[in-house]
Amino acid sequence: MGNDTLDGGIGNDWLFGGTGHDSLIGGDGNDALRGDSGADALLGETGDDRLWGGSGSDRLWGGAGDDMLDGQGDRDILFGDDGDDTLFGGTGFDLLRGGGGNDLLYGGSLADRLYGDAGDDRLVGGDGSDRLWGGSGNDVVQGDQGNDVLWGGSGNDTLIGGDGDQRLFGGSGFDRIEGRAGNDRLWGNFNADIFVFADGHGRDTIEDFDAIGRVERIDLSGITALSGASYGALQAAGAVTAAAGGVLIDTGGGNSIWLARVALADLDDGDFIF
Template sequence: SGDDLLEISGYQNYSELRQVGSDTLVVFSDSDTVLLKGVTSASLSSSDFVWIDPLNEPPPGSIVGDDGNNTLTGGSGADVIYGMGGSDLLNGKAGADTLVGGTGNDVYYVDNAGDKIIEAINGGIDETHAYTNWTLADNVENLFLRSAANLAGKGNGLANTMVGNGAANTLEGLGGADRLDGRGGSDRLVGGLGADILTGGTGNDSFVFAAGHGHDTITDFDLSGDDLLEISGYQNYSELRQVGSDTLVVFSASDMLSLNGVLVASISNSDFLFV
């Protein structure tokens, strides 16, 4: 009765729909099956499946590009859009859409929490422009938050670039050496694992650092405002070290923060929140 989908890669079709009591067993091979609880095989149709392997033909009804640089736009429904080759722009518009970029440096626009992006491994340097809270899909490098809303963006294991909007954003890099830029608003920036570079922009920003995060750099810690260093896993720093015009906040031999353009003498306890 809804718009749930089975997204299948590595197969062009199932080999059997087998009724097992009140359930349906979708068989792809002897070792690959999916059991759908409380679903009869007679109630399933081709529209319940999306075959997402880029080597397969897109399903009927899809919006499909070619090997050029295409701009592909959906409508008000739940669209399935394939960019194929080339550096494409895919915008599903309204509805919970499935966007498949293929090869090339692709640009995705999403505005629905139910939108899905499928990007190939080594499929170029790709970016998502989000009008809703968004977590980067696998193999997509960069995220830009759009609209004037307070949005949250989360990265993946790659070296992500994540850019906020003019509102209060939360940006979380996860793994990889990320670059986070809050832009306007009072933002919360979490670099996560890796050697991350954090820029708050305007507003009273919070920079979140935890034990095990490594060596992060904050480019614009504002001592004249209410920027804050939020630290977990430590009860205090072990050293404030002047390094040229920067301050190195040392927590351990492997965990530290560089504050660009900040003098040790100007730092006070009120700049830290140990949680």
């Protein structure tokens, strides 16, 4: 009991904080650190370490090596640092940063903030309305449940919205952007991006589709009713209509795609994948 400081030093150590606001330092080696109850600070340092925060608002820092960090209960801050790290926010409003390396970040429940930072990372928001930034590298950023906001950052990223009404920003690079269920808003940032739609995608808006530059495309191949169709066939069926401020594409079943600030005359078969 009490507020303790434990330093593992050299070797593969197991450190257990117990009750109180504890500081656990793994040192060199492949260490296991468990904070238990209280607002704890866990530092893995070098080696492939495993850190569990326990209950309380904890701070977990993996250090160098391929580490696993699990915040568990309450509002936690997790930083993987160097190496290919795996971070779990757990319950609570958590902040996760991957640092260097190719990291996996999972927010868990409630509204979390996830930053992939450098490397080719995978971010999953989990439950709650989350904010996810891929950072540099070729990242996979997935919102999952809730009304999430996703930023790809630099690199060639894949953004997947999940359930809820989401906002997806591709950023720089050649990105693949899919809102999935819900009424989503999508931005590609005028690069050679692909906007992907499937059955039940909702009523979505592409805010910056470049129909003039011919570098972006709309992928409708995942919509069963449009299998084998063409842009000309959509026009002939009256599924593509011009309105003030853009173009509306009716994809059937109450689903649609609004192309904001796009002129109907600028669209052709080259803008679509069926």
